[in-house]
Amino acid sequence: MTRLLIAIDGPAGAGKGTLARRLADYYHLPHLDTGLTYRAVAHMLIARGWPLGDAPHAIEAAKLVDLSALDRSVLSAHAVGEAASKVAVIPEVRKILVDKQRTFAAQPGGAVLDGRDIGTVVCPDASVKLYVTASAEVRARRRLAEIEAKDGSGDFATILADIERRDERDMGRADSPLKPAADAHLLDTSEMDIEAAFCAARAIVDDALAKRDTA
The missing domain is CATH 3.40.50.300 (P-loop containing nucleotide triphosphate hydrolases)
Structure with a gap:
């Protein structure tokens, strides 16, 4: 193929x-909407009552993100999107999620x-x-x-x-x-x-x- x-x-x-x-x-x-991966981190922080600007908690949340379990209906909320753009500026969060995204992209057929x-x-x-x-x-x-x-x-x-x-x-x-x-x-x-x-x-x-x- x-x-x-x-x-x-x-x-x-x-x-x-x-x-x-x-x-x-x-x-x-x-298909992978990579924005949902950042939204998943933000949603986890909000759900657990963790501050959005707290890098250690955001990093922990990023490690827990499962690309096969991204629920668009939940993650598409406006408040989650706003929060996602704030956690997305944390370099270590980006590194963790980019690694997951590259693994997804490496599938044999593309x-x-x-x-x-x-x-x-x-x-x-x-x-x-x-x-x-x-x-x-x-x-x-x-x-x-x-x-x-x-x-x-x-x-x-x-x-x-x-x-x-x-x-x-x-x-x-x-x-x-x-x-x-x-x-x-x-x-x-x-x-x-x-x-x-x-x-x-x-x-x-x-x-x-x-x-x-x-x-």
Whole structure:
């Protein structure tokens, strides 16, 4: 079997998670949302009443994370996401989780991983690297639509400010900042729905496979 490893990076709300799941299904590959691994650490800290900024407890939680038991329905809570971006700046936590993510990526047939540092740190040798982005305003509108679709309510300005703060944390951290890999394909989804983004991403992957097969 030809090994295919797809690395997808990008800021929150750009659509990389949905895109990664679609690509994994299409190419029959296992998928890992690496953001859930950091959310799992944060959720464990919150559940046990441990302070988020306490590195020893965060490191202990990271060691306990089981990639086969990540519950998206629990870990997708907004408060968990906010907490995750804070524990993600702890270098030893990142090291532990990156090791787990690399083990997942090393499966014989390949895999699809999405996150913030897949193409740059976790899988620099990936077959295809995508950097999926969208304007902060578009991402805020999408987030508000998601909340309202679940019969919730939110304020656009508050959500936008939250996204901008999160971008600043992710892009400004000293260890593994969010940025496109030098050889990543940039995919701006600001004007795309998921179907258009999927078709564009699939074309990039298919082109890379074709070039590899004829090399």
